[in-house]
Amino acid sequence: GAGVSQSPRYKVAKRGQDVALRCDPISGHVSLFWYQQALGQGPEFLTYFQNEAQLDKSGLPSDRFFAERPEGSVSTLKIQRTQQEDSAVYLCASSPWTSGGLGETQYFGPGTRLLVL
């Protein structure tokens, strides 16, 4: 079946530009996570949704980062006034369980590679 999809796969932005990254989770998955992976690093947690509710946004690095999941399915991560340090791969993951973890698998999308010039 269809897995997690993300678009665009690649994005080049000029410093100061706003960008929007989309995640389509596996149909019916309750939990959705966003992670940021810098070059040579492991993914780092950004934010978590249970259906349409954003239950944790403690990992968002600044108020320039904003995420939403208005209908409990597709999610968008928006970065305003992009900076060079925002260059990274942004990974989306979904899980069918409400906790999203404690031993259960998260299914990752292919990521969006963002390069800010």
Added chain:
Amino acid sequence: RKEVEQDPGPFNVPEGATVAFNCTYSNSASQSFFWYRQDCRKEPKLLMSVYSSGNEDGRFTAQLNRASQYISLLIRDSKLSDSATYLCVVNIGYGGSQGNLIFGKGTKLSVKP
């Protein structure tokens, strides 16, 4: 100090070799433990969960030592296709999002013919 620490490698081994990766975690409240595999320019994929009793899946064996806060992965009879980055992952299991995963930086493995 990083919450999850791994030797970044790279580990360069010949086909057929046995290789072991180690990982330590700092939060004693960690509840769940995993090894993920990430191929170059691809997303992470779950390799296996790690249990206190240890678990084995074919050529792969994972061990957890809660007292030492230490996780290991052993790969026997390495194949060329095992070349990837192996990510050690823990889950704290509390808070608003019980499921967010905490990743190490990853250990790069390169298996040579």
